[in-house]
Amino acid sequence: MSTQTQAIVQGFKEELQAMSDLAKNFASKELFGKTEVNDHYPFGELFTDTINNAGDIGFYAVNLPAEYDGIGMGDSALASILEKISMADASMAGIIFTNAAAIEIINQASLNTNCEAVYKMLCAKEALPLAFSSFTGIGEMEMPVADKKGKISGRINFLVLGGISKYAVVPAADSTQGNKISYYLLDLNEKGIEKSEPVYSLGLHASPGVDIFLEDVPATLIGKAGEGEKYFHAMQSHLSVGAAAISLGILKGSFMEALQYTKDRFQGGRQIIDWSEVRMLLANMAIEALVGQSALASVCNDLENGTAGWEKTARAVAIHLSDMACRATVDGVQLLGGNGYMKDYGQEKRMRDAGQAHCLLGMVPVRKMDLIEMIIKESQ
């Protein structure tokens, strides 16, 4: 490696470290010790100040191009932030992820179309975070329809941040393109939009979704009409790294709390960590955390270096890490016994959050089918 390249790589590593430290400090200041209260939404207050503070720090601009007031960093930086935030409260990570997914649709569209008008809308005050259907693949979605004038009618279920954001990035079956999918930027304050109450769900309570009902709502086309599926699949590859990072953060948080508790708790006259069966459960969690960490680092490396096939690896890592997080967080509750099941401790929330994060970017079986489809096509 030349000296110049080494300097670039070193600089990149330092930037990543800086983002990671920023996220860790933010989590420490804004999230730790408040998760139970924040998780009570929608029956308690939404942590609006924290959401705004995350914006002030720049967490919603990580993958926004620098020329549009963004930070212009890539998926590795995003993953680094999401992992650290998720260790404290995955709901906040869910908000950052949703916004990043929406921005990535625009980024993909901008590769072959001028999206300056759309980007400039995002520079307005309080434009971010964006709302997006971060849990639903386009093959599963109840799709609204866009007419010849670009007005959208129909229903979108579980639009994440739909109840609090100014804008949403939404797909619609474009009637001018034989019902192929196009993406649109929607102003959520437009007439003709009805929003449900926040949908109460398994986890990520403070990253809430709403169902929205649209009747002839004007929207701004993003990129080329009819290219929505392409943008979605590209976004899915990129944001798989982010989804993996959220699962990893939850898993690590669960392991660390279980490790500490088993040292503090006594049963049968000894610390429960001294029972070998307890150690075995901890060992399984540790293995999953270490393997997950290694896999995520590897795919970030592949992505940054443009290694061929990084998209498949990213998708595989996201699916596998979310499986591991679901399994491990069930044990994370188990290791705390009855206390693990109670909201006073962090483990039950992690189990719920891992279960919901498992659905990020679409149903897992469909994502698996998509992945094997990619591999089969390449082998032919």
Added chain:
Amino acid sequence: MGKIRLTRRERIKYLSQDPKITEVINSLAARYKVPKSKEINKQIDTVVALARKFNEEVVKPAYKQIDLEVSKDNDYLCWDFIKKANEWGFYTLFIPKMFGGTGMNLVGMYPFVEEIASVCVGLANVIGVHYLGFATLCASWNIRVMNEICREVKQGEKTGNPCLISLAITEPGAGTDVEETMLIDKGKIETIARKVEGGYIVNGNKVFISNGHVSTWHMLICYADKTKPSENTLMLAVKNGMKGFSFGHHEKKMGQKACVASELIFEECFVPDKYVAADSHVLPENAAKSAKEVAQTMIDYVVSSTRAGVAAFAIGAARGAYETALDYARKKTVNGTLLINHQWAQSMLAEMYKNVNMGRAAYMESAYANAMHGLVKTLFLKPIYYWELYFPSWYFSMFSPVFNLKIMTWLFRWMNFEKYPQESAEIQSGWASLTKFGCTDIGIINSRMALELMGIDGCRHDIGAEKYYRDAKLLQIYEGTNQLNRMNLFKNLVGRNMPEVEVF
């Protein structure tokens, strides 16, 4: 038929090896050991049909809202439901007629609670945990106290004021420890009973007590000597209103929110002698069993009948998750095709269906093991069984003063403590643990599969799948964690004839 190359001696030799056939096919053995199997099946059919009707009319219209209400306000108690179940006679349904109950056979209780749990595990637990309290009371074999409390439950049914029974055993510093006499002496036990004139004074706290705030009677497990609790275990019947007894906070649970988990506080609480249901010194000094063994036997009697109940809850959750996923798959389109027509989805649904049915087969095995070897074995002795079956309730009401005689308690304790074979203890305890951890793991597996099949829709509260996941998790923890149950199975069924084996 050709010649069978097996001598009588060989037959005995091979059948005496582990696993003993009569221990692993309990339902088959029950056909000739338990009387009138046809009548038992008829009663099981009746209670299952009753549970399904109750689900349609009461549980399904209310369960999601109850879960939401507790999520909003953790102190919410589902009194409407509790009273409804009382109206339907569910708190006396499985109490023997001799104690004022309806007398449905206890083997039927397991499929009954599975039915309710297939809609809502929490509401199934509200009913089921009352029978946990009842089982604890029965494990004392104090016929006088059993008769008095059970008849109060019946009275509560008549007056419309539910009279539930809870089990108060878990302490802040002792969860797993209180379920094993091998562990309890090393545990941090704090609920201590001091003998005074006319009774006991109790001080301490109990936590995670299911149905605490909504029960009238609480079967309190406490200890007369903190230094050797295993040999000084007491079971006291504490009633609401007794001096020094109060309720503390409601626990903030992830699931099974309909069933409150309470803190019970004992501050110089006086319990009169007449409500000392049992202590581990019930047998004379020269008895075959020591005080510690009696305490373990009492614990085993309780958990061996209730762990199969937890297994039934879990299969209910597994089934509910499967049925919800199936219903969803029949309506949802994915990539242009109905989800149910994707082969991978069919495979997942088949897997879930298999899990439910294998789990049910397992917990019914445990139910029959209990019928032949456990707490309810006495009810299946032919004279008692036919007495219960054919004599009317009014007869037992007239007869019940006989249960106050000390000889009745002495007789049942002699049968169920002194004469209780070790082999029976191993079978009922081992099987109960097997089905408990086996079926509760299935509950998590199926509820996870439902979420995977349904994506984000599975995570929505209004659709109902995610609730099974939250509810199922507690089943792996209470009635002894699954880890403790694995050790218990190992102790009773795997390592029992291996002198080199050490457990705990």
